[in-house]
Amino acid sequence: MIDEGDMKHLGRCVELATRALETGNPPFGSVLVDEKGAVRYEDHNHTVGGDDTQHPEFAIARWAAANMTPDERAASTVYTSGEHCPMCAAAHGWVGLGRIVYASSSEQLVSWLDDLHAPPPPVAALPINDVVPGLPVEGPFPVMAAAVRDLHRQYQERLG
Template structure:
């Protein structure tokens, strides 16, 4: 169930995704928010250097494991511009982070990439709940779809 702050944090994720594109990276941005509503960590995709594991959701999982107690992690929410890939979903599950709120789904991304005649991901596209059974998720948010699709177009045309 979404709360009044979800859209604020999702909009920040979209801003971070735009920053990613501006720095030559695919358009993904994520924010970690604790149970009190404080932003604890934020990042965007950093794969342009050649390390395709430099996803913001994976960075959040590593940061949370090092800086938050298990109880704090379970009560936190991860906001992200795009639904977690299987690698990031697994990292999220392994460190015990709470709810995931994503602006666009993996299913949407696959469709957009096909429309753009872009190469598909080398990793299978799976819903978060397939990788982390029982994970609480909310998304996608249709009001952000066009903006995110445009960021993917911009990245692929650069």
């Protein structure tokens, strides 16, 4: 079940996605929270330099593998402004991270991009559980998704 703490962390993800947008990156932000509710790591997209693998969810997986025990990773939650792409979902699964809570879905993103006459993502927009079966996943959340949609609209307008 989603509680006030979950919504606070999703709000932080939207703030990080806004920061990504402000630095010229696609608007995605993510937060790793341990079982006690402490934020362990947060990041946003860093793809503007040309490396399109610099997603925050992938960075979280790598950081967690280097800094947390397998039990700590399994008990953690990753919050994110947008549902993991297949690359990030696979990284999440490979390092054994726990629950994912996302503000907006990949299906929503594809629809928004289509509405904005923008090209679709270069990788299939699969649901996380198609990549990592059985992983606890919650989302999307309409209020947060609306804010994320607006960030994507702004990003596409900046691209021209």
